[in-house]
Amino acid sequence: MIEAIGLVKLYGMHAALRGVTLEVPAGQVLTILGHNGSGKTTLVRLLATLVRPTAGHGRIAGHDLVDGRDEVRRLVAVVGHSTHLYDDLTARENLAFAEALAGRRADAARIDAALARVGLDGQAGIRVCALSSGLRRRVALARAMLREPRVLLLDEAFSGLDPEGTKRLEDYLHAFKAGGGAAVVVTHSLGRALAVADRVAILAAGRIAAEATRGSLTEEALQRLYLGTTDATA
Amino acid sequence: MSPFLRTAWAVFRKDIAVERRAKEGANALGFFALLLLFLFYFALGPDGDRIRAALPGLFWLAFILAGVLGLGRAFALEQENDCLDGLILAPADKGAIYLGKLAGTTALMLGMEVAFITATGIFYNLDIWAAVPRLLLVALAGTVGFAAVGTLFAAMTAHLRAREVLLPVLLLPLAVPVLLAAVKLTDLALAGEGWGPAWPWWQLLLGFDVVFLVAGLLTFEFVLEA
Numbered sequence: 298m299i300e301a302i303g304l305v306k307l308y309g310m311h312a313a314l315r316g317v318t319l320e321v322p323a324g325q326v327l328t329i330l331g332h333n334g335s336g337k338t339t340l341v342r343l344l345a346t347l348v349r350p351t352a353g354h355g356r357i358a359g360h361d362l363v364d365g366r367d368e369v370r371r372l373v374a375v376v377g378h379s380t381h382l383y384d385d386l387t388a389r390e391n392l393a394f395a396e397a398l399a400g401r402r403a404d405a406a407r408i409d410a411a412l413a414r415v416g417l418d419g420q421a422g423i424r425v426c427a428l429s430s431g432l433r434r435r436v437a438l439a440r441a442m443l444r445e446p447r448v449l450l451l452d453e454a455f456s457g458l459d460p461e462g463t464k465r466l467e468d469y470l471h472a473f474k475a476g477g478g479a480a481v482v483v484t485h486s487l488g489r490a491l492a493v494a495d496r497v498a499i500l501a502a503g504r505i506a507a508e509a510t511r512g513s514l515t516e517e518a519l520q521r522l523y524l525g526t527t528d529a530t531a
Numbered sequence: 532m533s534p535f536l537r538t539a540w541a542v543f544r545k546d547i548a549v550e551r552r553a554k555e556g557a558n559a560l561g562f563f564a565l566l567l568l569f570l571f572y573f574a575l576g577p578d579g580d581r582i583r584a585a586l587p588g589l590f591w592l593a594f595i596l597a598g599v600l601g602l603g604r605a606f607a608l609e610q611e612n613d614c615l616d617g618l619i620l621a622p623a624d625k626g627a628i629y630l631g632k633l634a635g636t637t638a639l640m641l642g643m644e645v646a647f648i649t650a651t652g653i654f655y656n657l658d659i660w661a662a663v664p665r666l667l668l669v670a671l672a673g674t675v676g677f678a679a680v681g682t683l684f685a686a687m688t689a690h691l692r693a694r695e696v697l698l699p700v701l702l703l704p705l706a707v708p709v710l711l712a713a714v715k716l717t718d719l720a721l722a723g724e725g726w727g728p729a730w731p732w733w734q735l736l737l738g739f740d741v742v743f744l745v746a747g748l749l750t751f752e753f754v755l756e757a
Binding site: 345346347367370371373375377378379380381382383384385386390394395397398399400424 | 534537538540541542545548549552553608611612613614616617618619620621622623628
């Protein structure tokens with residue numbers, strides 16, 4: 298479902314990605330770990346079609362990231378560092394606007410159901426600027442759920458979430474996988490990585506430095522792998 | 532309603548709702564308009580003929596500055612929380628997003644223009660009311676042309692650090708034909724001239740409106756994705 302072959306991204310002389318190759322089949326979650334500046338966000342932005350690769354190519358459900366970006370955008374939902382929410386609109390209005398941009402009529406029942414799914418049924422009419430950062434992230438997650446995407450790209454989506462919000466996101470990811478979706482989840486939390494992943498990749502200096510299947514991987518083993526990889530490339 | 536118009540309508544409604552609630556732009560514009568009226572009164576004195584002669588320039592000076600402020604703000608809003616990325620990622624026709632942003636800016640500018648024309652008539656005690664319908668037509672046509680090219684440049688400079696400086700530098704020279712025609716048509720409307728002498732200026736203004744609008748619709752996607 299998600300394929301990347303030799304993705305390179307240069308910003309001037311700086312190489313953010315130096316040839317990333319990965320594949321995430323339908324029904325799987327790939328978690329990406331890596332220290333700050335290792336290229337995780339650039340990778341997500343490339344897969345989301347927000348930036349174009351300098352070299353290499355990628356496909357989402359068979360659609361090229363560059364030539365087929367309109368099709369890719371219909372299939373993908375992104376929750377990144379920024380929420381893409383308008384502070385002066387309510388949570389419900391933000392979701393209705395996203396629905397309109399996706400070419401769908403804003404169905405109040407669907408929107409309220411998505412907000413209820415992230416635990417915001419009582420706060421749908423509150424302006425986003427009055428919500429805490431964790432609740433804003435939940436609104437962004439509700440917007441992603443509402444899209445019913447086939448591919449989910451989460452960049453630090455767990456950060457700022459309380460345990461209840463984290464549990465709801467984990468539950469959603471498990472249901473999403475079961476429904477045949479594919480996801481790339483970027484996180485700094487080894488525990489979260491193991492909780493949702495089928496495979497874990499460690500990105501260091503713009504390359505996939507290590508990859509492991511979830512299997513019986515423990516948090517300690519993952520920590521050793523992570524530290525070993527990042528220390529070696531530091 | 533077609534999906535294209537539905538998207539444009541959604542963007543327009545969103546921009547108006549955000550502006551109505553935030554009120555920052557309206558407050559700044561209101562204060563600026565009052566200041567302009569006071570300054571021109573002190574510069575020109577109470578002579579009604581002198582004021583009337585300066586009115587086309589006064590009107591369009593206020594409208595241009597309101598427009599530059601409004602355009603900058605329309606895309607500054609999209610920079611908060613990286614909403615511009617959200618627009619890029621939306622599986623929507625980017626031309627429709629352009630049309631919605633343009634309509635939002637035009638509506639906000641027109642609101643300010645109606646208030647400014649009214650305030651000018653009252654504050655300077657001028658009998659301009661018979662010319663108001665034609666003034667509003669000129670304001671609409673001039674504002675559409677100005678906002679059409681302005682929306683494109685505001686999107687182009689949205690990511691830049693020096694956007695507040697660059698937007699007027701890029702926009703104003705290109706908007707000169709629209710502004711010249713609009714000032715001349717305002718003058719003719721205030722003078723109560725017939726439609727005959729105004730026709731060539733209308734042709735120029737509407738011609739540029741169409742050119743800027745079509746160029747914006749066709750190129751906004753490339754500007755947004757650049």
